[in-house]
Amino acid sequence: MSRLKDRLSAGKFVVTGEIGPRRGLIWLTAWVRQIQWKVM
Amino acid sequence: MHATIQKPVEEILGYFKPGERVFIVGCDNCAAKCHSGGIPETEEMAGRLKSRGVDVIGWCVPQPKGVSLCKLANTARVLQEEYGKETGQADSFLVLACGQGFHTVMDATGGSMVHPGCDTIFGGETVSDTFITEYCSLCGECIVEYTGGLCPVTLCAKSLLNGPCGGAKDGKCEVDKTRDCGWQLIYERLKALGRLEELSAYKEPKNYSRWSRPRSLTIGEGEVTFKSLSGEHTVASHD
Amino acid sequence: MEGYVTAVNVTDLQSAVMRVGSLAVSARLLERGIEPVFQISCRDRNRLALQSDLLSAWAFGVENVLCITGDHPVLGDHTEAKPVYDLDSVQLLKAADMLNQGKDMTGHSLESSPDFFLGAVVTPSADPVEPQIIKMKKKINAGAAFFQTQAVYEPDKFEQFMNKIQSFNVPVIAGIVLLKSAAMARFMNSNVAGINVPQTIIQELEETSKEDRRHKTVEITARIIRDIKPFCQGIHIMPLGWNELVPEIIEQACLN
Numbered sequence: 001m002s003r004l005k006d007r008l009s010a011g012k013f014v015v016t017g018e019i020g021p022r023r024g025l026i027w028l029t030a031w032v033r034q035i036q037w038k039v040m
Numbered sequence: 041m042h043a044t045i046q047k048p049v050e051e052i053l054g055y056f057k058p059g060e061r062v063f064i065v066g067c068d069n070c071a072a073k074c075h076s077g078g079i080p081e082t083e084e085m086a087g088r089l090k091s092r093g094v095d096v097i098g099w100c101v102p103q104p105k106g107v108s109l110c111k112l113a114n115t116a117r118v119l120q121e122e123y124g125k126e127t128g129q130a131d132s133f134l135v136l137a138c139g140q141g142f143h144t145v146m147d148a149t150g151g152s153m154v155h156p157g158c159d160t161i162f163g164g165e166t167v168s169d170t171f172i173t174e175y176c177s178l179c180g181e182c183i184v185e186y187t188g189g190l191c192p193v194t195l196c197a198k199s200l201l202n203g204p205c206g207g208a209k210d211g212k213c214e215v216d217k218t219r220d221c222g223w224q225l226i227y228e229r230l231k232a233l234g235r236l237e238e239l240s241a242y243k244e245p246k247n248y249s250r251w252s253r254p255r256s257l258t259i260g261e262g263e264v265t266f267k268s269l270s271g272e273h274t275v276a277s278h279d
Numbered sequence: 280m281e282g283y284v285t286a287v288n289v290t291d292l293q294s295a296v297m298r299v300g301s302l303a304v305s306a307r308l309l310e311r312g313i314e315p316v317f318q319i320s321c322r323d324r325n326r327l328a329l330q331s332d333l334l335s336a337w338a339f340g341v342e343n344v345l346c347i348t349g350d351h352p353v354l355g356d357h358t359e360a361k362p363v364y365d366l367d368s369v370q371l372l373k374a375a376d377m378l379n380q381g382k383d384m385t386g387h388s389l390e391s392s393p394d395f396f397l398g399a400v401v402t403p404s405a406d407p408v409e410p411q412i413i414k415m416k417k418k419i420n421a422g423a424a425f426f427q428t429q430a431v432y433e434p435d436k437f438e439q440f441m442n443k444i445q446s447f448n449v450p451v452i453a454g455i456v457l458l459k460s461a462a463m464a465r466f467m468n469s470n471v472a473g474i475n476v477p478q479t480i481i482q483e484l485e486e487t488s489k490e491d492r493r494h495k496t497v498e499i500t501a502r503i504i505r506d507i508k509p510f511c512q513g514i515h516i517m518p519l520g521w522n523e524l525v526p527e528i529i530e531q532a533c534l535n
Binding site for chain 2: 405411
């Protein structure tokens with residue numbers, strides 16, 4: 001089960017983030033690294 | 041009515057080969073209302089093309105008054121009989137009317153070369169002599185019974201069927217700040233009619249096969265048949 | 280720095296500008312152990328492609344899906360593109376819910392069915408809000424199991440909204456966009472639908488020197504989060520590039 005579903009179903013408060021993909025895939029790797037802070 | 045707007049004269053000039061003899065045809069119904077192909081505009085176009093060196097051998101706006109160019113029998117009679125002498129010498133026709141009227145001239149002249157003098161832009165309501173606007177998209181599956189008579193397919197920029205997106209601001213659409221949000225109009229109208237409960241019902245996706253082209257209507261004895269990619273659909277006009 | 284958010288939304292050609300797709304980025308996030316919320320909009324795909332992309336997402340292991348209408352193409356960089364909108368967001372939710380039940384829109388059975396956690400969006404500060412609430416209810420009936428909202432800056436108005444939808448009994452994750460400057464706040468007020476940054480906040484930003492601005496952004500965001508937290512089930516932070524401020528916001532808002 002998704003963690004989001006799991007937590008919401010259990011009545012736990014959640015925090016979600018957001019990323020907007022850019023034009024080229026070249027951005028992707030650096031940028032996924034950049035958002036590591038978001039991992040629960 | 042079919043709204044039309046004339047193409048720029050420079051674009052029209054580019055259609056003609058040197059020495060091509062052109063006969064111009066307007067329409068006394070919709071194109072006349074749009075000032076794109078009534079009697080004054082058709083006569084004017086003849087003069088504008090002549091002054092630019094085009095061999096215009098004649099022009100007409102088929103009568104009786106107010107008749108549509110897209111009535112094939114009338115258009116054929118006018119072009120072949122009343123103007124038979126001029127049209128017989130024409131190498132081509134320039135049509136100042138909608139795309140249906142355009143094709144009618146092809147049919148009425150035995151498949152002659154026909155040039156489009158207008159862009160056909162929408163089907164609309166003639167709100168006044170100076171304003172024509174669109175309330176119907178000719179989708180083939182009318183749902184306005186449930187939307188207070190206002191068509192979301194036409195009035196909503198995204199043709200949404202189940203209510204507004206989040207893009208409206210101060211009642212205006214996200215695509216244009218001067219344009220009303222179609223769903224805001226529908227909401228206000230249903231509220232005024234005391235029928236707001238209509239908004240709560242789920243609306244199924246449209247059947248786009250009824251919006252396939254080309255579609256046709258065949259008129260029979262006491263019944264008519266609509267043909268599209270959704271199949272043949274016959275309706276009787278009596279019990 | 281880890282341990283702050285449960286999932287990360289991946290936007291689908293946001294602002295109708297051509298970019299890498301949300302499905303590919305969602306899949307890449309999963310590879311890294313980050314749970315995505317795959318956003319799928321009605322703008323660019325007909326019902327065949329929407330259902331197919333949902334199954335593709337499931338094939339990659341994507342579970343959270345946010346079904347949205349999508350900004351109109353004229354707002355983006357390909358203004359002459361054909362807008363699709365074959366389905367609207369309610370119909371898309373229903374189609375996704377049917378996939379969950381093992382059938383496609385035509386009723387044909389799938390060989391195996393996905394188990395998406397389906398989300399939708401709502402704009403609490405829309406005026407009038409009633410059409411939004413009616414549509415929200417339709418989205419729930421169609422299969423939406425959670426909601427994310429347009430950015431919220433007015434806690435009392437948000438509380439009123441949440442009171443109105445209390446009977447819906449569905450989790451609502453309140454959105455918040457980081458305010459970088461007074462100019463940005465004003466721009467959003469006049470150009471972004473459903474966003475209303477109060478004058479007091481704009482003034483606060485205005486009176487802040489450039490060096491203190493990031494600090495102020497954190498303070499304001501954390502304050503709003505603390506104020507709205509009692510009325511909702513989660514917070515959705517849209518950092519618009521200021522990702523590094525998020526941990527501090529979360530700490531100040533007492534979310535961890």
